[in-house]
Amino acid sequence: xxxxxxxxxxxxxxxxxxxxxxxxxxxxxxxxxxxxxxxxxxxxxxxxxxxxxxxxxxxxxxxxxxxxxxxxxxxxxxxxxxxxxxxxxxxxxxxxxxxxxxxxxxxxxxxxxxxxxxxxxxxxxxxxxxxxxxxx
Amino acid sequence: xxxxxxxxxxxxxxxxxxxxxxxxxxxxxxxxxxxxxxxxxxxxxxxxxxxxxxxxxxxxxxxxxxxxxxxxxxxxxxxxxxxxxxxxxxxxxxxxxxxxxxxxxxxxxxxxxxxxxxxxxxxxxxxxxxxxxxxxxxxxxxxxxxxxxxxxxxxxxxxxxxxxxxxxxxxxxxxxxxxxxxxxxxxxxxxxxxxxxxxxxxxxxxxxxxxxxxxxxxxxxxxxxxxxxxxxxxxxxxxxxxxxxxxxxxxxxxxxxxxxxxxxxxxxxxxxxxxxxxxxxxxxxxxxxxxxxxxxxxxxxxxxxxxxxxxxxxxxxxxxxxxxxxxxxxxxxxxxxxxxxxxxxxxxxxxxxxxxxxxxxxxxxxxxxxxxxxxxxxxxxxxxxxxxxxxxxxxxxxxxxxxxxxxxxxxxxxxxx
Numbered sequence: 160x161x162x163x164x165x166x167x168x169x170x171x172x173x174x175x176x177x178x179x180x181x182x183x184x185x186x187x188x189x190x191x192x193x194x195x196x197x198x199x200x201x202x203x204x205x206x207x208x209x210x211x212x213x214x215x216x217x218x219x220x221x222x223x224x225x226x227x228x229x230x231x232x233x234x235x236x237x238x239x240x241x242x243x244x245x246x247x248x249x250x251x252x253x254x255x256x257x258x259x260x261x262x263x264x265x266x267x268x269x270x271x272x273x274x275x276x277x278x279x280x281x282x283x284x285x286x287x288x289x290x291x292x293x294x295x
Numbered sequence: 296x297x298x299x300x301x302x303x304x305x306x307x308x309x310x311x312x313x314x315x316x317x318x319x320x321x322x323x324x325x326x327x328x329x330x331x332x333x334x335x336x337x338x339x340x341x342x343x344x345x346x347x348x349x350x351x352x353x354x355x356x357x358x359x360x361x362x363x364x365x366x367x368x369x370x371x372x373x374x375x376x377x378x379x380x381x382x383x384x385x386x387x388x389x390x391x392x393x394x395x396x397x398x399x400x401x402x403x404x405x406x407x408x409x410x411x412x413x414x415x416x417x418x419x420x421x422x423x424x425x426x427x428x429x430x431x432x433x434x435x436x437x438x439x440x441x442x443x444x445x446x447x448x449x450x451x452x453x454x455x456x457x458x459x460x461x462x463x464x465x466x467x468x469x470x471x472x473x474x475x476x477x478x479x480x481x482x483x484x485x486x487x488x489x490x491x492x493x494x495x496x497x498x499x500x501x502x503x504x505x506x507x508x509x510x511x512x513x514x515x516x517x518x519x520x521x522x523x524x525x526x527x528x529x530x531x532x533x534x535x536x537x538x539x540x541x542x543x544x545x546x547x548x549x550x551x552x553x554x555x556x557x558x559x560x561x562x563x564x565x566x567x568x569x570x571x572x573x574x575x576x577x578x579x580x581x582x583x584x585x586x587x588x589x590x591x592x593x594x595x596x597x598x599x600x601x602x603x604x605x606x607x608x609x610x611x612x613x614x615x616x617x618x619x620x621x622x623x624x625x626x627x628x629x630x631x632x633x634x635x636x637x638x639x640x641x642x643x644x645x646x647x648x649x650x651x652x653x654x655x656x657x658x659x660x661x662x663x664x665x666x667x668x669x670x671x672x673x674x675x676x677x678x679x680x681x682x683x684x685x686x687x688x689x690x691x692x693x694x695x696x697x698x699x700x701x702x703x704x705x706x707x708x709x710x711x712x
Contacts (some may be wrong), residue, residue, distance in 0.1 A: 164436075165651070165654075165655060165709045170709070170710065170711070193432050194671075195666060195667075196648075196649075196665070196666050196667075196680070196681050197667065197674075197680025198648075198680075205504070219680070220648060220650075220680070221646075221648035221650040221651045222651045222710075223646060223650070223651070223654075225462075264575075264654060267650060284515050288551075
């Protein structure tokens with residue numbers, strides 16, 4: 160892997176993640192892990208009229224997964240739930256400032272996004288059949 | 296070189312390295328390849344690669360049936376490889392070596408063929424806490440199906456298997472399944488004692504030798520082991536071929552695992568008579584090239600001598616343990632003494648996630664494993680989600696260890712430890 164990948168600002172996010180922690184009463188929440196490496200992320204949302212008013216995340220794992228989740232929380236504030244569903248791998252890479260990432264690490268980089276989307280789906284009218292997507 | 300470490304000449308290692316074409320390549324980052332992941336799969340010497348292409352280019356044919364020349368040559372090469380594997384493990388006869396896909400399939404063969412025929416409700420299966428998933432999951436499935444119970448031998452603070460309560464734990468046990476060498480902690484399990492105690496208690500013993508067969512001289516008759524599984528690709532051979540040693544009496548008593556061609560003597564629409572050993576357990580066309588390649592791998596190891604292989608590994612491991620112990624922020628798991636472990640070292644470094652360590656090392660051309668190494672329950676017991684793991688084989692040198700340490704120092708700098 161490109162050693163530039165571990166740039167200062169990525170490690171900044173890893174050491175001092177933004178929007179870290181939990182709400183007392185989140186509107187939506189979801190948690191998932193990557194069993195291959197033990198990365199775990201929880202995302203909580205405050206939703207106002209279908210729009211993300213505030214966001215918190217918690218997790219543990221590698222610098223890529225945690226920094227990527229931290230950056231994502233900055234990006235999605237103010238977005239509608241629908242808009243978050245259109246975010247993809249390229250947006251994650253753009254946040255990280257990386258052109259590409261090895262197949263082995265892409266799961267780390269996109270775990271936060273995956274969890275955020277599951278949380279968002281839980282707040283949408285045509286709720287995902289998976290009940291775990293609902294607010295907990 | 297530090298005092299107390301048996302010097303194994305780097306000249307010998309350099310000569311060996313010349314036999315492995317991949318070691319002359321460079322990584323994407325332009326660095327020389329420092330391969331420290333042989334516990335996952337070993338590299339292959341030219342003799343193995345050429346033996347495999349020699350079969351495909353010179354005498355590719357199916358075995359045990361053709362009457363023409365190349366078919367006979369293929370059969371001779373395939374059975375010759377079996378004989379060499381039998382001699383490698385000091386089996387009494389070739390018929391006690393079954394070719395499988397890998398050690399996992401060999402263990403599953405025992406679970407299905409022996410387990411379904413012999414285990415009864417209320418019986419117990421005894422494992423250790425350091426097993427690879429492949430030596431846990433088949434027994435969980437079998438135990439659930441038969442109403443049997445799983446028990447575990449515990450580990451001490453250095454990851455060594457505790458034998459104090461072995462006899463007590465063996466009560467009611469019909470089968471003991473243990474690794475010979477841990478793929479995570481490196482621990483060499485005292486299987487001699489376990490086998491002897493298990494036999495006194497009337498239990499059958501299957502050993503997962505995936506991490507031991509490549510590195511230690513394994514004498515199945517001296518061990519008096521009932522079943523011994525190994526993977527070819529971890530011992531210089533190709534992927535897709537593994538072996539199960541089993542005592543003849545056991546193989547004769549149990550039903551086949553997979554059914555199909557080659558494992559039969561006579562088939563009618565109503566019933567089938569099975570073939571003799573070992574073919575009773577080899578349904579369908581085997582991985583012929585793989586078996587022949589494994590024969591060449593075993594030849595290579597025997598030319599080196601397993602005593603040399605082990606001495607080289609102990610020397611490298613001792614050196615690596617010493618350097619890693621001296622490296623700031625590095626924490627090691629497993630036995631402290633190189634003599635008590637195989638060439639596998641799992642570690643963590645400060646609060647850097649093992650995947651980040653492995654990614655930074657990759658940029659330096661150093662290949663290590665990061666994750667749970669298929670031992671999730673063991674990692675949970677250690678209170679870890681993942682570890683980084685470096686593992687050595689015949690082609691590794693002290694310089695490889697130095698490259699590992701240098702790359703780790705770089706990771707520490709990047710993460711400002």
